[in-house]
Amino acid sequence: MNTEPLLQVTNLRAYLASQRGVVKAVDDVSFTLGHGEAMGLVGESGSGKSVMSRAIMGLLPRRADRTGSVRFRGRELIGLSRKEMSEIWGPQISMVFQDPSRSLNPVVTVERQLTEGMRKHLGLGRSQARTRAAELLAEVGVSDPERRLRNYPHEMSGGMCQRVMIAVALACEPGLLIADEPTTALDVTIQRQILDLLRRVQRERNMSMILISHNLPLVAGRTDRVSVMYAGRLAETGSTRQVFDAPRHRYTHALLAATPTIAHRRHSLFQLIPGTLPNPVQPPSGCRFAARCGHASGPCHEPGPAMTMIAEGHHVACANPVAVPPAATATATAGTPGGDAGGR
Template structure:
């Protein structure tokens, strides 16, 4: 799954920063085994930003935790998660904890639950730097002030002495981002980082993440149920449905020429300024299938108007439909030849 840099004899390949192969994350419950993530494979390059999108309950957050090794006690993961060529599944807890922070970091959905309410911002920012980077108290404090400034927090000197409850939700999320960036990670996973924030603050936070990602040439996985939120802030998109990937491609490909019926339905159900006043949105009928007993065949088949008999029986494999675009659909959306030629020419 490495990317080709040059063509012809002597082709050089750069291995991806993160390579996920046949990843499964199953959770035990009183009702049975929940197949939250079921055979997912993808790769993320150095300095690349990927959007992971899909309806709530599609398995996006569980997959991020499976990558990090943060599943609950009743959770189990199988497959392969290779970071910089090193297999993470099966590593002892101590070895994994050395990767958290300086190599892979995460911004969680709700900062009010992730930040310690009885510990100052300064301590929460400096602890990781002192442990992983070996900085002294003064150096760590100086670095903390720089980080607060970088994420746009005014009067950082005062905020270092603050507790989470003394700040707004948007400011707490900025602190969470600063904490995640403190040890200079190579990969940042942002799991629904704008949950419960107003629209203006959402945009500020997402623009901040994109700017920091580009400035640091850091890889990022941006998780959201809202497709427009990842547009313009990612290089590539992976669409997830019922524990599996439905489609992957460049952001431009997925938005301009979606090939999976689910991706097409998601985009059609998204409000845009072009919608006429009082017009109805094209809602996706039905609901996600049960993760306890996933149906055979394509998991979107029961909600798809174009499903055939085979769709209910055979599970589709991810296949290439364009350069860099893969789809798991037996009856993908047809793209006009002129559009296809333009996309192939652009290579984006």
């Protein structure tokens, strides 16, 4: 059994040049991802989640500065040329983007978009690739796959296009799938179908996955671990059960409290997080959530809390973490670490 992490990110920084200055979109982020593990990456819009996924993939703009270390299967990815990365995109790491209407080529058939990668990376012939493409469409729940191969993206619904995007991402049997907000602009029913599909495929193929979303309930029951990101940094990481049952960082706690639930009283106000994200060009020193936190104290501002392990597999960067409720402690002791959390 391979004990080395599939993906190891260490002190990753991704700085983007802009008219206002250098945007510190990802600032000193470290985490590992095991073989066959599903990790959720959550946080408000603008936290740096999508930029981090592109930094891992090496898909940042030309004017971006990427430093730190990204090791995949023991190989350092930072510093590789675009030609070298093109051999990794598809057969080793694939990505499902937010908007399939902009990711799929509108003037190319589904068949060609599915088979190009297989013919290049797997060496399949035209007939073999077409057969495999039809099988992939069936696997991701596309009805009448033979007919759909002849379609263009505009001839299909948004949910169907997203299924095609997933099939494209799976075509070359990657070891890691990054799904960046894969249910954007889809209705609630289709959202659930797409996320359940991703989880099922990930388990059946024993593939690792990073599921990026600002919607915590969508991540809750479909990942093994969760990392909470705020203003370019990780605030909390742990098993899905640990983080959702007993959030310790003040930001995670506030984020979950602001999430609508079925038990919310009709016409009552939602519990909002005051303030806004800090300026990404000039972020504050110390904890970046301190200005919005009602429990901030001196150590939060200077030098700021470091990521600290507070339980097995559970790390938090908070000087005044939330106390663990007794019920959550009992649940964590009885539960299986890293297992699925129930949907919220």
